[in-house]
Amino acid sequence: PPHLRTQALALIEQGHRHLILDLGAVTFCDSSGFNALVGIFRCAKTANGTLVLAAVPDRLARLLDLTGLSALLPAHPTAAHALVAHTRSQDTATA
Template identity: 90%
Template sequence: MTDFRLTAQHTDGDLALAHVAGQLDIDTAPHLRTQALDLIEQGHRHLILDLQAVTFCDSSGFNALVGIFRCAKAADGTLVLAAVPDRLQRMLNLTGLSALLPAHPTAAHALTAHTPSQNTATA
């Protein structure tokens, strides 16, 4: 397996911030999805993924993010991205998914922007 890590750094009620590091590819995307869904199943239905340390993301990694988004939404939650690498941000913009997956420049900014009323109002 190529280099990959997901580390939950902050959990507060229904919110979790997880740092993702390494490559998101065909080998690691299932692990990203499984670990993120575990956080959602533990009650952290609002998930912030800090992607600052992601070094590569192919279509498998992209599809894992879409799957995580769908599962968070099914749990009446949200998926927010932070520090999205330029190449991945371009993929999100080209596919129109940037409208569904809000991105913040840093994890700290995403945490500050998180408010319960804001998350329950979006659908």
């Protein structure tokens, strides 16, 4: 999680405000992982950006629901789906 957070915050600082985090390979997430997600979300939001999750494993999705984080962090089945949804929301925002 510290590496993930560091890399994500570096991307935001470089101007990449809208992040899609593909969690398909995640097999375990503890409180430090949740804290990293919240920290990345907050930094993206401060930069007028977004954090979207993709390929969230079932167990992690249930934990996100139980903690209320699913309300802050939209999830999509794949990173491609998340990118399409983001593109559509940007198109709607500029129309």
